Amino acid sequence: MRRILGIALAVLLLGGVIAVALAGGEETPPTATKTVKGVIGSEKSEYFRDPDVVKALADKGYTVKTETSGSWAMDQLALKEFDFAFPSSSEPAPEIEAAAGVKGAQTTKPFFSPLVVIARANAAKVLADNNLVKVEPGRKWGTLLMGPYLKAAAEDRNWQDLSGSAAHAELNGRLFIKTTDPATSNSGALFLAATSNVANDKTVVSDQAGIDRTAPLMQKLIRVQGALEPSTDDPFRAFISGSGEPLILAYESQVASLLQQKPETGAADNMVVLYPDTTVNSPHTFVPISENAKELGSLLANDPKLRQLAVRHGFRPQNGVPEFTAATASHAAYLNPELTGIRQVSAPTVKILMALAARAKG
Amino acid sequence: MSDGGILGTRTAPVRGRLTAAVALAATLLGASACDAGSPDPAKPTQSKYQEGRLRVLASSELADMEPVLKAAKAATGVGVELTWSGTLDAAEQVASGKADGKYDAIWLSSNDYLRLRPEAAGKLSSETPVMSSPVALGVRADALARLGWKPEEVTWSAVHEAVAAGKLTYGMTDPVRSNSGFSALVSVASGLSGAQAALTDADVKTAQPKLKSFFAGQKLTSGSSGWLATAYAQRGDVDALVNYESVLLSMNRDAKAGLTVIRPRDGVVTAHYPLTLLTSAPAGARESGRALTDYLSGAEAQKAITEKTFRRPVTAGVQPAAGLNADKRRELPFPGTRSVADGLLASYENELRRPSRTVYVLDTSGSMEEQDRIGRLRSALTELTGTGDSGTGQRFRDREEVTLLPFGDKVKEVLTHVVEPGNPGPALDAIRGDVKSLRPEGGTAVYGSLKAAYEHLGQGNADAFTSIVLMTDGQSGDRAKDFDSFYAGLPDARKHTPVFAVLFGDSDRKELTHITELTGGRLFDATDGNGSLDGAFEEIRGYQ
Missing domain, CATH: 3.40.190.10 (Periplasmic binding protein-like II)
Structure with missing residues (x-):
């Protein structure tokens, strides 16, 4: 009971986490007819602030203002102040609809981005040599083998236990993937969803027994990290700056965006993109709250220009594999457009997942 | 200036x-x-x-x-x-x-x-x-040569061994008041506990003996990194500084500090x-x-x-400045719970660091009666004794020797109390009692009283952070020269006690500046209102 209360309290407290991103800055679109205000997951912030996106929306008669919030905390906001909510996965959508009093609203799923683990090249090599990941020769993307990886985590494996690590001073200490806080942040929550599935004999955790069964391993994934980040932004920037952990959880969109928008920087040279072989691919889900934003979701999903811009920011539009593949063709070594060899699983219910997150942290 | x-x-x-x-x-x-x-x-x-x-x-x-x-x-x-x-x-x-x-x-x-x-x-x-910017160790060339270190191979354990063997001394900011000190504390605790993942209470406990001998080598403390750099330069006999890489490299550029910046091989906190x-x-x-x-x-x-x-x-495509080594380091995890973080801080404050010996040289001349200055002094000092459940940094530390030295025409009394670990109440009560009985009367013999403070610190435990706080609301009635020649005659080790002077009431800025510069201390301004004396005394805690 106390635990449940703790969770409720945590969610409540996090409900206030909001950020303001005024879409478009000073540019005032000439033909704007409708100003709509939305709360979005932070990884879409750059997309909505892209001047080209602002213009494309203005051309269709929209000025969009956004604030950011952890997707798993949006249902705690004063949602009546917003015209739409746009969490980073579909799982929190029902709670958001209920909280906003729009149950059964016509949601749309304009795009998604799979979770990846970004590794430094030497770390990926060591993991591959120890059969924890698979990378085909010549590629900068590979597959994280969740079974062996979770076994290593369960056994408290350290980097220095892996053969080939000794040559790299930084590959030291417990082997873990730097995630975000699973209680508030979408990527961390979905990572638990996928790992708990593997740990639960490849079935979705759906009851207390499942939680009890998987919690010890979840703790080994989360508690070892110490302080947890609120979003994937900090670990990703740390990685780019050359500090931070050798393995970080991120969205494919962060890498795909970097590759397309800053190909000249060589920032990805020392990077290998690992796709977990078991994952939860959950689409960013547009929840209209007011009449004003009713059409915006399908505009984002279907307008060719907006789809193209979503790809530029690394997202995969619905049924957009050809668009995504074409746009990233020159960086094909880093990406797995068809998501070949990846098992897609469902996430537990929000309630179960949040209970799991609390156990993993506690 | x-x-x-x-x-x-x-x-x-x-x-x-x-x-x-x-x-x-x-x-x-x-x-x-x-x-x-x-x-x-x-x-x-x-x-x-x-x-x-x-x-x-x-x-x-x-x-x-x-x-x-x-x-x-x-x-x-x-x-x-x-x-x-x-x-x-x-x-x-x-x-x-x-x-x-x-x-x-x-x-x-x-x-x-x-x-x-x-x-x-x-x-x-x-x-x-x-x-x-990672927390790093900046080591002077002569110390580096003496230790025979290859910078890229040094670990926190090696640093600890050198300190424990008496071959290395260093300065570090107060973790309770300064971010760099806190990060340094986490780095060292991780490095010395051998923790492979985020620190736990058990790790901190395991590392306790090593941490204690590590902090025995800390010869300088400070409430801010800026003053730490200044004090380090003035002292000249401290071998190294623990601080952000950025601060150490800036010291090399701006003050020709000649420090070799070492990011320990076993990990850093960034x-x-x-x-x-x-x-x-x-x-x-x-x-x-x-x-x-x-x-x-x-x-x-x-x-x-x-x-x-x-x-x-942190933005893709921007190259780090020249001098920033590109070798990767393990990132040591920051504690994931408050109990571990607070436990580490409390342990540093009350057990691990060298104890403090602190003398308050307090002007209780007649003029302190004006504008209830004496009342403000009493209240500021009383605040430093905290309450029964004071958190880390909110009261005089365990093991701290606190001396009140009220003066008028001459030193009125020398009142010393030592805060007993596990039983801080009696000493704190006694200090509060002494503070209550401070009475404004007589003239202002600043220099003679300072001499008495140095003499007091000259007796007793030499292995402590010694400091003098000077609070006066007026001009000194005795002569600076006498104090200057007294100070010049002190042995080097005793000269290292800095005077932190507080500007208050009508005190003479020039006079106090002279004292702080001579002794390697710092001047604090408490002239702007009711709470400012409390604020100054509180801030000085970071330097004690």
Whole structure:
């Protein structure tokens, strides 16, 4: 009971986490007819602030203002102040609809981005040599083998236990993937969803027994990290700056965006993109709250220009594999457009997942 | 510089013990940044939000961002008003809600500690890391040669061994009051406990003996990194400094410190300086914060940051400044629970660090009766004794020897108490009792009283952080020369006791500046109002 209360309290407290991103800055679109205000997951912030996106929306008669919030905390906001909510996965959508009093609203799923683990090249090599990941020769993307990886985590494996690590001073200490806080942040929550599935004999955790069964391993994934980040932004920037952990959880969109928008920087040279072989691919889900934003979701999903811009920011539009593949063709070594060899699983219910997150942290 | 090492003006009178440590306010744009030696510290800037002017609670080492923030203002129209704060103090202000409406954003070396306070979660939004710098060890050339170290191979264990063998001494800031000291403490505890993952209470316990011998080598402490650098230069007999890589490299550039910067091979704690908006900030401020964040993340600003401050850029495509070694280091995890973090701090404060011997040289001359100065003195001193459940840093430390030396025409009394570990109550009560009985009477014999303080410290435990706090509200009635020649005649080890002087009432700035410069101390200004004496005394705790 106390635990449940703790969770409720945590969610409540996090409900206030909001950020303001005024879409478009000073540019005032000439033909704007409708100003709509939305709360979005932070990884879409750059997309909505892209001047080209602002213009494309203005051309269709929209000025969009956004604030950011952890997707798993949006249902705690004063949602009546917003015209739409746009969490980073579909799982929190029902709670958001209920909280906003729009149950059964016509949601749309304009795009998604799979979770990846970004590794430094030497770390990926060591993991591959120890059969924890698979990378085909010549590629900068590979597959994280969740079974062996979770076994290593369960056994408290350290980097220095892996053969080939000794040559790299930084590959030291417990082997873990730097995630975000699973209680508030979408990527961390979905990572638990996928790992708990593997740990639960490849079935979705759906009851207390499942939680009890998987919690010890979840703790080994989360508690070892110490302080947890609120979003994937900090670990990703740390990685780019050359500090931070050798393995970080991120969205494919962060890498795909970097590759397309800053190909000249060589920032990805020392990077290998690992796709977990078991994952939860959950689409960013547009929840209209007011009449004003009713059409915006399908505009984002279907307008060719907006789809193209979503790809530029690394997202995969619905049924957009050809668009995504074409746009990233020159960086094909880093990406797995068809998501070949990846098992897609469902996430537990929000309630179960949040209970799991609390156990993993506690 | 006529006023020597005076500190910046404190922000609006702050009374709570914790808030009082937010001591320095600087208007970075238009006025000079106000770390050590600022010629004309900004007046209190606590203000209402003004459009285009962001009020930011910040780590003090960000004073070096002044040129970048000037350029940011030119480019975005957004100015920044920085108020310095330590980690714990900032966490307390944000978590308790005291920061609401007072600041629009926080900009600390890290939000990791703050996030351990669940109350803070709803108060932060859009955290954007702006730059990074690991905590490192800067070692003097002669010490490096003596130790025969290859910088790229040194580990925290090797550092510990050198310290334990008496071959290495160093300076470090107070972890309770300074972000760099806190990060250093986590680094060392991780390194010496052999923890493979985030520190636990058990790790801290395991590392206790090693940590204790490690901190025996700490010869300098400070409430801010700026003064630590100054004191280090003045002392000349300390081998190394634990501080941010950026601070150490800046010392090499600006003061030819000649330090070899070592990032221990077994891992570092890196500060990422997330510029973080407060949800309580007005909408306009949050927009300004956005604009500023976007600018600081841009290639031009990132280049300026790394070139001017030696922090590492976090934007793809910007190269780190020359001198920033590209070798990777393991990132040591920051504790994931408050009990571990607070336990580590409490352990440092009360068990691990060398104890303090602190003398308060207190002017209780007749003029202290005016404007209830004596009352303000009593209340400021009483605050330092804390309450029964005072947290870390909120009262005199365990093992601390506290001496009150009230004077008029001459030293009236020498009252010494030692705070007993596990049973601090009696000593704290006794100090409160002595404070209560302070009576204003007689003249102002500053120099003779200072001599008595040095003489007192000359007897007793030499292995302690010794310091003298001088509070006077007037001009000295005796002669500076006598004190100067007395001080000149002291053996070197005893000269290392700094005098921290407090400007109060009608005290003579020139006189006090002379004393602090001579002894390697620092001047604190308590002339602007009711709470400022409390604030000064509280701030000085970081230097004791």
